[in-house]
Amino acid sequence: MARVKVVLALLLAPLLAGCASGSSAPEDHPGPEGSWISMVPGDALAFDGPGGELLLIYVDETYSMDGVNASALTWERGEHVTTDYVVQVDDGTVWWYGRKGSWRAGRHGEEPREVEIVDHRAAFGDRVVTLSEDGEPVQVETPDGVYTR
Numbered sequence: 686m687a688r689v690k691v692v693l694a695l696l697l698a699p700l701l702a703g704c705a706s707g708s709s710a711p712e713d714h715p716g717p718e719g720s721w722i723s724m725v726p727g728d729a730l731a732f733d734g735p736g737g738e739l740l741l742i743y744v745d746e747t748y749s750m751d752g753v754n755a756s757a758l759t760w761e762r763g764e765h766v767t768t769d770y771v772v773q774v775d776d777g778t779v780w781w782y783g784r785k786g787s788w789r790a791g792r793h794g795e796e797p798r799e800v801e802i803v804d805h806r807a808a809f810g811d812r813v814v815t816l817s818e819d820g821e822p823v824q825v826e827t828p829d830g831v832y833t834r
Contacts, residue, residue, distance in 0.1 A: 723820035734832030750782040751791030
């Protein structure tokens with residue numbers, strides 16, 4: 686499906702498990718040019734799967750988390766919405782700063798977790814995004830099943 690522009694509020698967000706705790710969390714500074722996920726704030730991608738349509742939205746807003754501005758990546762399927770918070774630093778490393786309503790870096794001793802991207806697969810908790818060679822998401826695995834573009 687084609688990219689769909691969504692008008693929301695301000696900058697980026699997220700996603701995915703297999704994330705290891707890191708003690709060298711990023712400092713608050715702009716990330717590298719270009720997104721690890723080949724999306725820009727305000728983009729939305731539609732995926733089809735067992736639960737119907739799943740929208741992956743790169744929120745056009747940032748959120749202050751543990752001293753840095755994190756982007757939000759929202760997963761929307763019908764009325765079910767999950768939002769993950771991520772930060773990409775200059776060297777391209779992606780850090781997972783939390784999931785709305787579940788955990789958040791800087792609260793209750795939680796620390797940001799490095800998102801390992803292995804074989805074009807990035808994992809945030811119970812979600813895994815498979816990226817194409819150019820970084821665009823082509824598949825999303827959720828607890829409900831696999832969604833494809």
